[in-house]
Amino acid sequence: MTAEIKKETVRWYALYTKSRNEKKVHERLTEHGYESFLPMHKVVRQWSDRKKVVEVPLINSYVFVRMVLSQRFAVLQDPGAVCFINFEKLPAPVxxxxxxxxxxxxxxxxxxxxxxxxxxxxxxxxxxxxxxxxxxxxxxxxxxxxxxxxxxxxxxxxxxxxxxxxxxxxx
The missing domain is CATH 2.30.30 (SH3 type barrels.)
Structure with missing residues (x-):
């Protein structure tokens, strides 16, 4: 009998990050060769003396990572990463x-x-x-x-x- 090697599928996963760490996590994941997506949008912020348009994450504390499931432990080594959104104890694909x-x-x-x-x-x-x-x-x-x-x-x-x-x- 020949043993079949199961090829892992590359999929998107939602990675939950520490508060206000989305940009740093996204940058580090990209530097390490992962395909990362951080949805950003522009909002107007009011300070006491002025208004300014700033770019902020669309979904706070989430970064999307495209990877094979076996890479999840390496991704979680990032200091800003907290956990993946799970379903039945495994990261749930998006x-x-x-x-x-x-x-x-x-x-x-x-x-x-x-x-x-x-x-x-x-x-x-x-x-x-x-x-x-x-x-x-x-x-x-x-x-x-x-x-x-x-x-x-x-x-x-x-x-x-x-x-x-x-x-x-x-x-």
Missing amino acids: ADKDIAYLKCILEEDIEVEVVETPLSKGEKVKVNAGQLMGLEGELVDHKGGQRVVVRIENIPFSLVVTVPLEFVERL
């Missing part, structure tokens, strides 16, 4: 399509907000036009406008994205 949509949202400068508790009400919808075509989520009435809620599986956050209602169809 779908490639979810990372691609997240990158698209940031590249197109689409209005987005992070909601810490997943929203459960609303109809299942699919975006059928525009830059986010193919994106599936739930339609919600949020702050007086129609928005699509997108859940990225295996992380405890939802993204609320504004999409024109005519771009959305029921599933």
Whole structure:
């Protein structure tokens, strides 16, 4: 009998970091040859004497890492890394399509907000036009406008994205 060698699959995983360590962890992982993704967005911060636009992580304390599962222990050696988001005691993979949509949202400068508790009400919808075509989520009435809620599986956050209602169809 010939022993088959199981080839490990390269996947995205959500790495939870120490507070305010996202940028440092992202930089160190990249320096060590890992593919790392830190979603950033611009916000206006008010100081006593001025306002300034600063770039901050979209999802606090999370960095996404593309790796094979056996590399998880090496990644956790980073001083800013805390743990991976787990499911059944193993790091839970994040779908490639979810990372691609997240990158698209940031590249197109689409209005987005992070909601810490997943929203459960609303109809299942699919975006059928525009830059986010193919994106599936739930339609919600949020702050007086129609928005699509997108859940990225295996992380405890939802993204609320504004999409024109005519771009959305029921599933």
